[in-house]
Amino acid sequence: MSSSVNPTSNKPTTNFFVEVMILVGRNLRKILRVPQLAFFSLVQPVLFLTLFSQVFRGLASSPGFPRGINYIDYLLPSIVISTVAQNAVQSAVGIATDLNTGMIDRFRSLPITRGSVLFARSISDFLRSGFQVLVMLALGYAVFGFRFHGGFLGAIGMVGLSMAFAWALTWIFLAFGVQTKNPETAQVAGFMVIFPLMFASSSYVPVETLPGWLQAIAQVNPLSYLVDATRALVLGWDLSPDLAQAAIAIAAVAAAGMFLTFRAWRYIGRPKSAGRAKRPRGVPASAD
């Protein structure tokens, strides 16, 4: 038998949970340590809330706007869902960066569970989104006069739904990142998808006021269902159809995202994949 560097070496194995914890710790440490990332993670929700709430303030005086409602209570759920959705694009960037720098090859050469790297990424990005949701709620309360009208359960439900959606969406963007293997492409592609979806939804105007083709998009847009449900939770409206629809939307997004991510992941390093992940751009994907 071959000898090892140190003959006393023992090889305990880890388990999925421990691996995910270690990798989540690594991802979070990176966010906290890179000043730009930490800064923008904090600034983005502040900026979004301030801008969107002021720009769309006039909505309250439009004829279709529900009566007797403070504009911020109506808008804040939309802004939270929009921010969470945009933030999910960072999942694509994160995983593509790891693929590009060779970190993923290193992880794949370790005896760890398949998928622990992906789950860790989805969880760390979910935690960041959660932090941003809390920042927006706090700022909304302190500065813009936002209030929950659906009671404590409504508040919990609103935060829970937003976070669950954030987690589900990371999977869609992990698929983007694994597929493109390039942080810049992943970012641009991600925003191209998320930006239209932000507006072709019930987020900022009633769906009925959109042109027909946008209405069609809005009706299949998961963001619409999330906005409707979180808005109903905030305003204390009747939840009967919205909550179930939002739950279905979250489940569908998570399932589709996981399917696409794991399918793309299987082909990393395999023949006919688009070149090796760690090959720097500009170098032709030769067979070496």
Add this chain to the structure above:
Amino acid sequence: MSHAITATAVTQDFGNVHALRGVDLEIAAGTVYALLGHNGAGKTSLVNILTTLAPPASGHAAVAGFDVVRNPKQVRSKIGLTGQFAAVDADLTGRENIHMIGRLLGLSARQSRDGAAELLARFSLTEAGDRRAGTYSGGMRRRLDLAASLVGKPEVLFLDEPTTGLDPSARLELWEVIEHLVDGGATVLLTTQYLEEADRLAHRIGVMNEGLMVAEGTAAELKSKVGGHVVQVGFATDSEFSDALRALEREGLAADFPNRTINVPAHGASDVAPIVRLLDDAGIGISGLELREPTLDDVYFALTSAPSHLDQAR
């Protein structure tokens, strides 16, 4: 002697490109083996298969006694991999990088921390250990990469072009580190484009070209095919160059000819005079003359052309 790495008729295709066209390999445990070849020769494809990063299209391979396709997890628990592009996390410190890999390998937090401290010291990174790896020089990053590959005390270590892109002094530093790995008894497979590197570090060398293993042996065996040295003769004009080429070929001296220079395999300084005399007798002027160590190109050339007849020409 048992084998730490075996491969039998391994092939790999990337679309229409045949990256590996049937490679056999046997590497004895506790030895250093160098895969020598240019970009595109198939070295990394082979390493990716042996490290379970990519499955072979056909053929079999085993590392540390485990089949890479059937038992990838066991293989992964026995190996360390240092890739071409120093895969360390730039946002983590050197210590955190090693610690993270140690933890993922299943070491306890304490084992892993001790291992990190020990490896940082061994690779002269103790002082830099608590700085972010992004602030490291290229040579330091490679050393850290290597240290991270060693924290699990692998039986088989893969070093894919460990010194590519490093300046000469950083390369020397890394060579010293790699030489000491062997002292510990690990099996090392390294890939390189530099004959000098393979010569210095490896017990045996396999030369790859276009997805095939074209030669295998010790550095001395390979060099003897080239003659150990190369006499490089330069010419000022195209006509002198082509005259010289004809004259040398007439004498059966294998030669290749980039940029109006002719490289003649030679055994040493004593082979310079006959070549100069031959050209002088033919009335051909030369613009430069150099006796040098053979490079990978010279080995390639010697392997793919007729054997040297310098002895007869002398």
